[in-house]
Amino acid sequence: MQPREIAALLHRIGLNDSRIDRQLADENSAERAITRWTEALTNVPATLPDGSWDVGRAVRNYYERKGGDNSAQYRPMEPHDVLAAWAPHRTALMQRHTDPAPAVDPDNVAAYLAELRTGRTAVATGQATPVEQRALTAAPIDPRIAERLHQIGSPIPEQARAQLAQFRPRAADREALVRAGGPDPLAVACTWCHAEPGKPCRGGWRPNGKGRRIKNRPHDSRIDLAAQQQGVAA
Numbered sequence: 245m246q247p248r249e250i251a252a253l254l255h256r257i258g259l260n261d262s263r264i265d266r267q268l269a270d271e272n273s274a275e276r277a278i279t280r281w282t283e284a285l286t287n288v289p290a291t292l293p294d295g296s297w298d299v300g301r302a303v304r305n306y307y308e309r310k311g312g313d314n315s316a317q318y319r320p321m322e323p324h325d326v327l328a329a330w331a332p333h334r335t336a337l338m339q340r341h342t343d344p345a346p347a348v349d350p351d352n353v354a355a356y357l358a359e360l361r362t363g364r365t366a367v368a369t370g371q372a373t374p375v376e377q378r379a380l381t382a383a384p385i386d387p388r389i390a391e392r393l394h395q396i397g398s399p400i401p402e403q404a405r406a407q408l409a410q411f412r413p414r415a416a417d418r419e420a421l422v423r424a425g426g427p428d429p430l431a432v433a434c435t436w437c438h439a440e441p442g443k444p445c446r447g448g449w450r451p452n453g454k455g456r457r458i459k460n461r462p463h464d465s466r467i468d469l470a471a472q473q474q475g476v477a478a
C-alpha cells in the first residue's frame with residue numbers, strides 16, 4: 245500500500261477507534277503513523293481485483309469481532325493485524341500461481357531467477373493476478389516436425405500400425421489395398437448392401453435379432469464402382 249492508501253486506511257480505523265483518530269489529529273504523529281504503517285504494509289495491497297480482499301473489510305472484521313475473544317477491542321489495530329488478515333489471501337494467490345517460464349534465456353540463470361522472483365512478488369503483493377494456466381504451445385508446428393509427419397503420412401508410426409493391423413482387419417485391408425495402388429471401396433457407398441461411405445459392407449442376418457454380419461471384404465460391385473470412380477484398376 246502507498247502512503248496515500250495508508251492514510252485512508254488509518255482514517256478508516258480512526259472511525260472505529262478514537263485512539264487512532266487522536267494520532268491523526270496531530271500532524272507530526274499522523275506522519276509518523278503513516279510512515280510506520282506504510283513500511284509494515286508495503287507488500288499488502290489495499291484490494292484485490294477479484295474482490296476477495298479489501299483492507300477496509302479487514303478493519304471492520306477486526307473491530308466487529310465478537311464472542312470469546314474480546315481482547316482485540318481493548319487494543320487499537322496494529323499493522324501486524326492487517327498482515328495476519330492478509331496472510332491467507334497471499335497463500336491462496338501463491339497456490340494458484342503456476343510460475344510461467346520467464347521470457348529470458350534460461351541459460352542466463354541470474355536473469356531467469358530474477359524474472360521468476362519478480363513474477364512471484366507481483367502476485368504475492370496483489371499487483372499481478374496469478375497465472376493459473378500453464379502456457380499452451382500457441383506457436384505453429386515446427387517445420388521439421390511437419391516435414392517428418394508428412395514423410396510418415398500418419399501420426400501412428402508404421403511399426404505400431406503393423407502391430408495394430410490384427411485388431412483392425414478391415415482398416416488394414418483397406419490400407420493395404422490403397423497402398424498397392426488399388427481402389428478404396430469404402431470411399432463409395434455400396435449399391436449391393438447399401439453400406440454408407442466409410443462403413444463396411446454388411447452380410448447376412450445374425451440369429452436372434454443381433455443385426456447383420458459385418459463383412460471384412462467389401463462386395464465386389466463396390467470395389468468395381470470405387471475403381472471406376474477413382475480411375476484405378478480393381
Ligand SMILES: [Zn+2]
Pocket residue numbers: 434435436437438439444445446462463466
Ligand atoms: Zn456391400
